[in-house]
Amino acid sequence: MADPMRIRAQASGDKATVRVLMSHEMETGQRKDSAGKVIPAWFIQEVTAQHNGKPVMTAQWGPAVAKNPYLQFIVKGAKVGDKITLSWVDNKGDKRSDEATVA
Amino acid sequence: MRTQQLLIAAAAGALLAGCTAPLPKPDYDAMTDAMMKASFTDRGIAKVERLRQDRSNDECSKAAGAPLPEALAKSIEAENLKTVKMPSDGRFIGDWKEGEKLAQNGRGMTWTDTSTSNNGGNCYNCHQISKAEISFGTIGPSLYQYGKIRGVADPASAASKPIVEYTWAKLYNAKAYNACSGMPRFGHAGMLDETQLKHLMALLLDPKSPVNQ
């Protein structure tokens, strides 16, 4: 199973900046191993974000997003104590969902 | 030998007795050699024989960055100068384009390399060379306009001969002019062959090379 994400949500005024780090190989499918065999592509394809259970953003990624991806976005109207949930699904169907509280 | 053992025994005895008599000064150099032997193993083409030091490396290691006594430095430089082999066909200048490729190439001779030939020159790691390459190191001096600054209009001319020969010798064995130079001895250590050295010579000295624009 995939390792947990690190989610930081920092409120400022009437919005919150969300910074997310995800643990993932993000293998492009274009590299070869030492034996010359192509390493199959393995990457996060979809990311969704929720604010207190309501979807606020969806992203689709290709394999050119960097390994151990970083994502930053700004949620309007998020207050201290609100919940921010991030979920991802990769091209092998592996999933991960984590939650953080706005600070 | 025996007296030394006795001395150590005596010192140990003194220590046990709660006395503070000084122990003989430990031989850290010998301990370092033993540590190096014990700590490294063969991996791929990188064998433990590589730890063996010639006189240049031994003296420069022990100096720990301090300058060598002048006489010692001179004798090491003379020893290294003797190893320099001038090109077998008398030609010094190859193709600067090939030289640029070698200068860019930082690969070769590590335990992840599979062959001991096809080494890069590693030049940009330490030197500025052509103006176009902004990713260059500063461990060595800038070589930009190397030939131009030295007035080399025609590397084959008699006037250029001293600087051409010096440059060849410097690439071949950098310790010939500076006993503890940080630069590898590319020719002497067999890291680059004659043809490759000629390409690097062209990069530095050919008036058409981007280095001299």
Add this chain to the structure above:
Amino acid sequence: MHTRRDMLSQSAKVATMLAAAGFLPSLAQAQSDGYNKAAFDAKTINDAVKAMGAQAPSESKDVTITGPDIAENGAVVPVGASTTVPGVKRLLLLVEKNPSALTAVFDVTDAIEANVSTRVKMGQSSDVYAVALTNDGKALFAKKEIKVTLGGCGG
């Protein structure tokens, strides 16, 4: 200053990338809501020159691409896209010289600001594009050249 011809050719390039990516209105209709594989597989600009039609994307001061001028390592290059254009539906990040130009698509809702950042891989120095797609089918872009250098010993 950009000449008009430059601008046109840039627009053409972006249109090609977008068309290849399936995000121009004419093609987008054919896509479902799921993962847009065709978009991420698109390799070359030429792939979709034909599809360049109605609405050529245009460079806009209201779209911003952020990123360093130089990246010490192409494996991780921080980039961001934002816009002040109203009615934005999607933000795209594209790296022109990557094997597949499209890197990331963000569906923007009213609940977030049209301002996202991530990190991309770059195989070589390239123009990087932020493209904003509006609800009424406009495509607006900003671009920035990012140089990828070789750091370290190179061994």
Add this chain to the structure above:
Amino acid sequence: MKPLVIAVALSACAIVATAQNAAQKSTADGIAEYRRMLEEGNPAELFEAKGEALWSKKRGPKNASLEQCDLGKGAGTVAGTFVELPRWFADTNQVQDLESRLLSCMENLQGISAAEVAKTPFGRGEQANMEALVAYISAASRGMKFNLPQDHPEEKKMLELGKRAFFYRAGPYDFACASCHAADGQRIRLQDLPDLTKNPGDGVGFAAWPAYRVSSGELWSMQRRLNDCFRQQRFPFPGYASEVTVSLGVYMGVNAKGAESIAPSIKR
């Protein structure tokens, strides 16, 4: 804390830049900007979290956690230990760095073979766990100043041996650690090279490792950093937690006395 470190890095780049021409100045500025952007999100955090969980997880043939591991400040204390390593440990009668100490703890407490872990390639299996553990343990000393003990005769001896190892020139290229790390303000390609013969400053050199390496997307412990230095030095293969690696840790760590640790940092 962080903005201060960035300011130091920026000023260091500026000093380098003045020695170069205008084009180089913008290169240095560009690189500094790139590094600043990377610091906004350091994936080392992912490893810290994993390491924290591993520290208290019961594992190995003895089904035990590492919570009774003595890293130098008594069993179970993590905070503040990293900035005093390597140091001498009575139970092993050895000077140990963080990784070699962890090997002892894994073997003694958990029954995991230290020799097996040492043989495992970096980034795989127990070595991946090791990287997470060093991220967690070093992070618990973030912002503290290096202060390696030099009281025990073995610690003094290792300093002497480490210094000699640092200046030991050999191999086909005649390189030593000192070839790249014994002068101020030098670069290899565009990479700044810290002078490790003295304290190179807060969060620089020894005080910046372990680090998340952007190039491999993995967390590198000091053992892995040294291993790759020796590879680039064209030396043979240094054993994991071997005496030479620990002695170099003592030499660099003692030299870095007073430097503030920012580990685990993020590096190209």
